[in-house]
Amino acid sequence: MYPRSVSAASLRISLLLLLLLLSVSVCSELKVLVRLNDGQITAETLESDSERDIISVEFRHTDGTLITFLADFKRHVKILRALVLGEPERGQTQYQGLCFISRLEHGEIIPSEAMVRLRQKNPHIIRNAEEKRGLERMSMNMAVNLTLSWHLSSHIRSICRDAQDFIYTQEQDVKYWLQKGVESSVFKVFPQNIENAVLQSCSTTTDPWQPCSCSYTVRLEWYPCMLKYCRGHGPSPYKCGIKSCSKAYRFDFYTSRKQLCMWDEES
């Protein structure tokens, strides 16, 4: 009886070790130094999990805004969250969360299984993206219900928790997800009964209580967007590195009052 229980215990230990080894090989974290548009340097964290098939990118802007990007390859979804610091002395909340969900296109970012293998030789190098991709403008005219969001992607719940009433997406992407079989109850036209076209832009609105069309622009400063292939002695090229990109997004969306769009000032 005694030796048997020992071997059961040692089997359990060896299984545990094997699981740890497996988890090491499917997850990774990479920290890179990146130069922002304003010349400042920020530490960016890239995490990947090839099992769950996700990549996330996170960094803080000079003004304190925390930007989080997540690519969910399984569900063809990308999430961009901004936690914008408020000015409590001006009657604003501590911070305001914004969550923008859109379709992840094929080839926008390198696959997660390539990302988990990515290492850097010199962590002190300050990185600039090799390719600056142009600004993509998205009209976010639909809202995503946080409670039901797991139908679309299980990651929305945790990432967009702090954005509650500010989880937006766009109609053309909703059409695509509906075709893929996602529940339609997740989405809601937002705002209802108001033509976005007649809505005044928040930057030209003076009354802080007036509804307006808010815009938020964010640049993902550095992410691995393509795999590079090299030619060796063998017949076929092999993966030998990545190409880095930066890309800017401008989101236009409805806000019930200008006060909730404090960054959108005429400049």
Ligand SMILES: *[C@@H]1O[C@H](CO)[C@@H](O)[C@H](O)[C@H]1NC(C)=O
């Ligand atoms: C989100 O969906 C839940 C469950 O159907 C519902 O109870 C809730 O009212 C919805 N929230 C919004 C803001 O529509």
